[in-house]
Amino acid sequence: MCSNNPYIPMPVEIIKIIDEVDTHDIKSFRLKFMNKEDEAKFKYLPGQFSELSIYGRGESPIGIASSPTEEGYVEFTVQRAGAIQPGLVTAALHDMDEGAKIGLRGPLGNSWPIEFLEKKNIVVVGGGFAFTTLRSLINYMLHKDNRSRFGEITVIYGARTPGLLLYKDELAAWEKRDDIKTIITVDKGDETWKGREGFVPAVCKDAAPSPNNAVAVICGPPVMIKFTLPVFFELGFSKENILTSLEMRMKCGIGKCGRCNVGYKYVCSDGPVFSLAELDELPRDF
Amino acid sequence: MKKTSINKISDLAAELLGKGTLVAPVKEDAGFNFREISNAGQVDLNFYNTLMSPKSAFFPQTEDFVRYDKNKSVLDAQCVDLNLKPVFLFGVRPCDAKSFQIMDIHFSGTGVVDPYWKKRREATTVFGYAFDINTPADGADFYSTLNIGAADPEGSDVFMMKRGDELLLKAVTPKGETLLASLTSLADASADEQKYFDDTVAAGRDFKTRFTCVDDKVIAKKLEDLFHKTEFWEKISDACLSCGACTFVCPTCYCFDICDETLFSKGVRRRVWDACMFTDFTLEASGHNPRTKVYQRLRQKICHKYSFHVRKYGVISCVGCGRCTRNCPVNIDIFSIVDEALKA
Numbered sequence: 001m002c003s004n005n006p007y008i009p010m011p012v013e014i015i016k017i018i019d020e021v022d023t024h025d026i027k028s029f030r031l032k033f034m035n036k037e038d039e040a041k042f043k044y045l046p047g048q049f050s051e052l053s054i055y056g057r058g059e060s061p062i063g064i065a066s067s068p069t070e071e072g073y074v075e076f077t078v079q080r081a082g083a084i085q086p087g088l089v090t091a092a093l094h095d096m097d098e099g100a101k102i103g104l105r106g107p108l109g110n111s112w113p114i115e116f117l118e119k120k121n122i123v124v125v126g127g128g129f130a131f132t133t134l135r136s137l138i139n140y141m142l143h144k145d146n147r148s149r150f151g152e153i154t155v156i157y158g159a160r161t162p163g164l165l166l167y168k169d170e171l172a173a174w175e176k177r178d179d180i181k182t183i184i185t186v187d188k189g190d191e192t193w194k195g196r197e198g199f200v201p202a203v204c205k206d207a208a209p210s211p212n213n214a215v216a217v218i219c220g221p222p223v224m225i226k227f228t229l230p231v232f233f234e235l236g237f238s239k240e241n242i243l244t245s246l247e248m249r250m251k252c253g254i255g256k257c258g259r260c261n262v263g264y265k266y267v268c269s270d271g272p273v274f275s276l277a278e279l280d281e282l283p284r285d286f
Numbered sequence: 287m288k289k290t291s292i293n294k295i296s297d298l299a300a301e302l303l304g305k306g307t308l309v310a311p312v313k314e315d316a317g318f319n320f321r322e323i324s325n326a327g328q329v330d331l332n333f334y335n336t337l338m339s340p341k342s343a344f345f346p347q348t349e350d351f352v353r354y355d356k357n358k359s360v361l362d363a364q365c366v367d368l369n370l371k372p373v374f375l376f377g378v379r380p381c382d383a384k385s386f387q388i389m390d391i392h393f394s395g396t397g398v399v400d401p402y403w404k405k406r407r408e409a410t411t412v413f414g415y416a417f418d419i420n421t422p423a424d425g426a427d428f429y430s431t432l433n434i435g436a437a438d439p440e441g442s443d444v445f446m447m448k449r450g451d452e453l454l455l456k457a458v459t460p461k462g463e464t465l466l467a468s469l470t471s472l473a474d475a476s477a478d479e480q481k482y483f484d485d486t487v488a489a490g491r492d493f494k495t496r497f498t499c500v501d502d503k504v505i506a507k508k509l510e511d512l513f514h515k516t517e518f519w520e521k522i523s524d525a526c527l528s529c530g531a532c533t534f535v536c537p538t539c540y541c542f543d544i545c546d547e548t549l550f551s552k553g554v555r556r557r558v559w560d561a562c563m564f565t566d567f568t569l570e571a572s573g574h575n576p577r578t579k580v581y582q583r584l585r586q587k588i589c590h591k592y593s594f595h596v597r598k599y600g601v602i603s604c605v606g607c608g609r610c611t612r613n614c615p616v617n618i619d620i621f622s623i624v625d626e627a628l629k630a
Contacts, residue, residue, distance in 0.1 A: 001365065001366075001367045001368045001401060001402075001405065002365035002367060004401075005351075005365065005401050006398050006400075006401070007351050007401075007544070007557070008351065008352060008365050009360075011359075011360045011361050034361065055352070055354035055356060055360060055363055055546060055553065055555060056354065056356040056546050056548045056553055057546060058544070058545065058546050059544065060571070081571035081572060082571060082573075087571035090571065101359055101360045101361065102360060103360050103363075247570065248568065248570070248576070249567070249568050249569060249570045251542070251543055251544045252542075252544065254397065254398040255397045255398065256392070256393065256397075256398065256400055256540070256542075257541060257542045257543070257544070257557075257560070258540055258541035258542070258560075258562065258590075259541065259560070259567065259568065260568075261586075261590070261594060263510075263513075263589075263594055263597075264593070264594035264595075264597035264598040265598075269397055269398075283510070283513045283514065283589075284514070285513075285576055285577070285582070285586070286576050
């Protein structure tokens with residue numbers, strides 16, 4: 001019962017904590033497996049998630065922000081949750097220090113469909129905090145062993161303010177590369193901001209990525225998605241070629257607890273990645 | 287095939303108790319329920335059906351996963367092992383036996399295998415028990431709508447039926463065969479009794495509970511089309527209190543929560559039954575909740591059983607046992623809702 005049990009978390013150590021934003025409510029946690037065999041078993045692809053587990057608090061499903069090409073650790077970017085009441089797990093996690101030990105179950109869910117994306121031009125559109133598994137995908141595609149498998153890569157990423165942009169060092173590094181086109185925007189800049197200002201949908205319209213042999217991978221807050229999708233339809237992207245990742249409340253993460261269904265699909269095990277064509281088949285119940 | 291006299295049923299119970307754990311219907315204040323038997327004389331087959339479904343034999347209301355101490359390292363957490371003796375689940379009605387097969391598809395037949403369900407299933411021998419086809423069905427039952435016979439051996443390892451003062455027992459699976467062969471308190475049945483058994487199984491197929499003609503795919507599609515017809519769902523859920531009683535008594539409801547229960551520093555992570563009828567079932571930490579309204583939750587329950595489950599697993603996730611109807615405090619009746627949906 002105690003080995004290979006999908007409900008029992010693997011022990012991991014927090015080896016690094018990165019304070020990502022100026023509001024200090026989003027941090028990245030770099031985790032190292034405490035058992036070598038767990039690390040060997042944990043084979044994942046960009047777009048998958050895991051349950052972060054703190055005994056006495058519970059578990060939270062969090063997208064994997066690192067790329068499988070980064071070895072020796074797995075990283076999660078976690079927002080301190082709680083608009084109505086504090087998120088028990090995320091609050092506890094935010095109060096932890098490097099060296100703390102927690103549990104992890106995963107990898108869970110499907111992934112960005114890597115084979116489908118191969119040989120295509122990839123347009124990655126992200127808004128705010130919903131950039132974590134997109135970062136995993138971008139770093140995966142940019143890895144020297146993988147870059148030639150994909151066509152042009154365009155990244156359009158926006159946040160409300162410059163201080164809310166995630167992964168600032170990486171964004172700067174991508175902007176210097178010539179094998180990825182990086183467009184960063186903020187809704188409103190500050191006195192130090194020299195970059196672009198504007199909402200993601202408008203920036204997408206300006207950038208006008210070609211739909212030819214291209215796939216758009218879009219994650220962001222509902223309002224961004226709502227106004228960005230029409231831009232991509234107008235550009236000529238088909239629903240099969242627009243991908244996104246859903247969130248629902250989850251517990252088990254393995255399609256058993258019955259909580260995260262949208263119609264006949266479980267977001268945890270059939271998703272979280274869906275194409276718009278697939279979502280069209282499902283009732284609007286999320 | 288074997289038989290025993292009804293008034294010697296305690297001998298059979300005693301023999302099963304000697305081989306492992308016996309779970310059978312026991313009369314309690316509110317009615318019958320499946321309970322672990324400690325005294326062979328407790329077994330009583332004079333019941334219609336149990337208040338709670340027998341699903342808890344495989345999916346108990348609470349299942350402990352891990353014991354932990356918050357003041358100690360995550361490495362010190364102890365996984366709770368499941369050491370089971372052979373279990374004999376005795377007196378399961380055909381609709382409930384069928385529910386195990388439907389739950390098998392979800393818990394151990396597709397995707398990740400649930401180790402608790404699988405282990406409990408493997409340890410258990412199911413003794414099915416035919417409804418009495420000479421007395422009318424309870425007004426809430428509608429298992430014949432779902433193609434389950436009143437004396438349907440499907441889903442049982444051993445199937446039992448009464449004939450006068452005798453209890454006939456026939457093995458349905460190899461597991462049941464082996465067990466029956468090892469029981470010394472049973473006598474061999476005659477050819478006449480064999481024929482009676484087969485005739486009753488056949489007659490059970492024609493035994494009618496409430497009935498409406500439901501084709502899996504037709505009802506699944508119909509509910510899909512009705513999903514966004516809010517007025518339909520508002521009407522049928524008008525009286526619903528969102529209490530979740532229907533889901534707790536249901537043999538095919540499998541939703542669960544995983545929660546940590548800590549007292550001072552020591553605690554247990556366990557799974558407990560949960561219900562899609564509760565408001566916080568889908569409440570996310572962000573505050574977003576896709577199902578804040580009662581109609582959305584009742585719609586989820588009905589559509590899950592009669593539409594989503596058919597799309598996902600190819601079967602309706604309901605066996606027509608009538609428990610939800612019998613136990614609903616405001617008399618909401620799933621049979622009528624399905625009937626309404628088909629007419630809508």
